[in-house]
Amino acid sequence: MVYAYEEKTGSVSRWSSETRYRILLELNNAIVTCKSREDLFTALSKELQRHFLYDRLCIMLYDDKLHTITYFAAADGIQPSGIVARKSRPLADGAIARMAIQSKQPVIFDDLTRYTDLSSVGELVKAGLKSTMVFPMIVRDQLLGTIHFSFRSAPDGVTELTELLQALSLQIAIAVENMMAYTSLKNSNQHLLEEKQYLLTHGREYQSTDFFFASSQMNRIMEIVDQVAATDETILITGETGTGKDFLSRLIHDRSERRDNLFVKTNCPGLTSSLFESELFGHAKGAFTGADRKRLGRFELADGGTIFLDEVGDLPLGLQAKLLQVLQDRRIERVGESTSTEVDTRIIAATNKNLIESVRAGQFRQDLFYRLETVTINVPPLRERLDDIPLLINNINASESERMNRPAPVYTDDALDFLRRYNWPGNVRELKNMVKRLIILNPGSLINESEIKRTFPVTMASIDQLEDFATRDQAERDHILQALAATGGVVGGKHGAARLLGIPRSTLQYRMKKLQIEPSEQFSVKPH
Ligand SMILES: Nc1ncnc2c1ncn2[C@@H]1O[C@H](COP(=O)(O)OP(=O)(O)O)[C@@H](O)[C@H]1O
Ligand SMILES: [Mg+2]
Missing domain, CATH: 3.40.50.300 (P-loop containing nucleotide triphosphate hydrolases)
Structure with a gap:
C-alpha cells in the first residue's frame, strides 16, 4: 500500500454500520436513474459531499492501451489551473493517479505540501488543497480509472475513512462501468440509425x-x-x-x-x-x-x-x-x-x-x-467490345421485362446485328434505356431493324446515313442528336449532352439553334 500520512491518535469511529448501510443505499438510489456521465457524476458528488465534506472530487478514466487518463466528467469543487476537462492526457510518471493505477491500492497523502515534486501535486497545492485520497476503480478485474477526494485540510480518522471510501469506490466503479456501457450502446445505436437512414435514402436496386x-x-x-x-x-x-x-x-x-x-x-x-x-x-x-x-x-x-x-x-x-x-x-x-x-x-x-x-x-x-x-x-467503351452488345441486349431485356412485369420483346438477329454497328456514345446506360423503352412500347413483340429505326429515328436510323457521310452539317446534326438521345434530351450539367460532346453548353446551344435542332419527344427517356 502506498500510504503517506500520519494517523491522528485518539479518533473515534464516526460511521456505525447502520450509517454505512444508509450511505450506500442513498448513493445507489441517487444514481440509478442517471442517463449521462455528467448526471451520474453530479448525483454521486452531491451524495458523497453530504457525508465526506471534501473540497474537490474527480473521477479519472484510464486507457490501458494508450496509457492516458481522461476526466469521466468535469471535476466538482476546486479547479486547479492548467487542467482541461475532457481531454485525454498521458499518465505522467509522477502522477498520483499513476500510483493508484499501478498498485491497484488506495493512495493517501495527508500533507501534499511535502510532495510538490510530484507532477500533479503542485497545482493542487497552489489551489489550496492540502490532502488527497485516491482510490482505484476496479470491476471484474478490470481497472477503469481512479477516484480522487481532495481536502483543504487533512480529514480526521483517515484509516476508517479510507476503508469506507474504498468500499464505496467499488459501488462507484460499477456505476461508472454501467454508464460507459450505456453510452457506448447509445452511440452504436446512433451509428445504426444513421446507417439505416443512409441505406434508406441511397438504397438502389442492384444485383x-x-x-x-x-x-x-x-x-x-x-x-x-x-x-x-x-x-x-x-x-x-x-x-x-x-x-x-x-x-x-x-x-x-x-x-x-x-x-x-x-x-x-x-x-x-x-x-x-x-x-x-x-x-x-x-x-x-x-x-x-x-x-x-x-x-x-x-x-x-x-x-x-x-x-x-x-x-x-x-x-x-x-x-x-x-x-x-x-x-x-x-x-x-x-x-x-x-x-x-x-x-x-x-x-x-x-x-x-x-x-x-x-x-x-x-x-x-x-x-x-x-x-x-x-x-x-x-x-x-461499348463500341470497342462488340461481343458484349447482343448479350447485354438479351439479358437486360429479360431482367428488365421481369422487373417491369411485362412480356419481353424478342430481338431478331438482324436487329442485333444492326445494333452492333451503332456507336453507343452513352454506352451501356444508353443501351439499357433503349431496351427499357422498347419493352414499354413493344411488350412481347418481335423487334427487327426497321422497328428500331422507327422508334429511334434520330439516333439509330442515322447509322447508315452516317456511313454515307452526307454533308458536314448533317453529320454534326446527327452527332448532336445522338448525344441528346443518349442523355434523354438533357443539354447541360453533369449528365448533359454538352459534356458528352466535350463542348461548352453555350456552344452546343448555339449549334443546336443553327442546325435547327429542337428539344423534342425523342429525348423523353431519362437516363438512369
Ligand atoms: N456489364 C453490364 N451488365 C449489366 N448492366 C450494366 C453493365 N454495365 C453497365 N450496366 C448498367 O448500365 C448503367 C450505367 O452503368 P454505371 O455503372 O452507372 O456506369 P458509369 O458509372 O460508368 O457511368 C447502369 O444502369 C448499370 O446497371
Ligand atoms: Mg457512374
Whole structure:
C-alpha cells in the first residue's frame, strides 16, 4: 500500500454500520436513474459531499492501451489551473493517479505540501488543497480509472475513512462501468440509425448477378476484379460515361471480405467545399451553425466497408489535398474535434476524365493521382467490345421485362446485328434505356431493324446515313442528336449532352439553334 500520512491518535469511529448501510443505499438510489456521465457524476458528488465534506472530487478514466487518463466528467469543487476537462492526457510518471493505477491500492497523502515534486501535486497545492485520497476503480478485474477526494485540510480518522471510501469506490466503479456501457450502446445505436437512414435514402436496386459480359476485354477485367477484391488496395476505375464503373465498384465490394459492411457512394462534384469535410469526415455537435448534433461522416459509415468516390476527377484542388491526407494516414478528423479517428475503409475512385491530362493541366494533384492509380481498371467503351452488345441486349431485356412485369420483346438477329454497328456514345446506360423503352412500347413483340429505326429515328436510323457521310452539317446534326438521345434530351450539367460532346453548353446551344435542332419527344427517356 502506498500510504503517506500520519494517523491522528485518539479518533473515534464516526460511521456505525447502520450509517454505512444508509450511505450506500442513498448513493445507489441517487444514481440509478442517471442517463449521462455528467448526471451520474453530479448525483454521486452531491451524495458523497453530504457525508465526506471534501473540497474537490474527480473521477479519472484510464486507457490501458494508450496509457492516458481522461476526466469521466468535469471535476466538482476546486479547479486547479492548467487542467482541461475532457481531454485525454498521458499518465505522467509522477502522477498520483499513476500510483493508484499501478498498485491497484488506495493512495493517501495527508500533507501534499511535502510532495510538490510530484507532477500533479503542485497545482493542487497552489489551489489550496492540502490532502488527497485516491482510490482505484476496479470491476471484474478490470481497472477503469481512479477516484480522487481532495481536502483543504487533512480529514480526521483517515484509516476508517479510507476503508469506507474504498468500499464505496467499488459501488462507484460499477456505476461508472454501467454508464460507459450505456453510452457506448447509445452511440452504436446512433451509428445504426444513421446507417439505416443512409441505406434508406441511397438504397438502389442492384444485383451482382445482373452484370453481363462476353467480350475478352471484359473477361480480363473480371479477372482483375477478382484478384483485387481480396485485397484492401485502393482502386481507380476509368472509362467513358455509362460503361459500368459504378457497377464494377459494387462488384468489387461484394466480392471482398467487406461485403457485410456498407458500400458508401459519394459523388465528388456534388460536394461543395464547405460541406465536403463534414460530409466525408463528420462533425461534432456545435462544430458550426446548424450542427445541432454529432454526425458521422461517410468514411466512418463505410468503416469496415468500402467508400466509392465517383467522378473523383472533378474534385476541387483544395479538397484533393484533404483526400490525399486521408489516403496517407487512414485517419479522419471530424470537423470541430481535435482528435483523429482511425478508419478502416477501402477506397474505390472512378472518373470519366483522363486524369493524366488533368494532372498536366494542373487540375489534378499529381501526388493524389499516384496514390489512386496503383490499381487502375480501364473499362473500354461499348463500341470497342462488340461481343458484349447482343448479350447485354438479351439479358437486360429479360431482367428488365421481369422487373417491369411485362412480356419481353424478342430481338431478331438482324436487329442485333444492326445494333452492333451503332456507336453507343452513352454506352451501356444508353443501351439499357433503349431496351427499357422498347419493352414499354413493344411488350412481347418481335423487334427487327426497321422497328428500331422507327422508334429511334434520330439516333439509330442515322447509322447508315452516317456511313454515307452526307454533308458536314448533317453529320454534326446527327452527332448532336445522338448525344441528346443518349442523355434523354438533357443539354447541360453533369449528365448533359454538352459534356458528352466535350463542348461548352453555350456552344452546343448555339449549334443546336443553327442546325435547327429542337428539344423534342425523342429525348423523353431519362437516363438512369
Ligand atoms: N456489364 C453490364 N451488365 C449489366 N448492366 C450494366 C453493365 N454495365 C453497365 N450496366 C448498367 O448500365 C448503367 C450505367 O452503368 P454505371 O455503372 O452507372 O456506369 P458509369 O458509372 O460508368 O457511368 C447502369 O444502369 C448499370 O446497371
Ligand atoms: Mg457512374
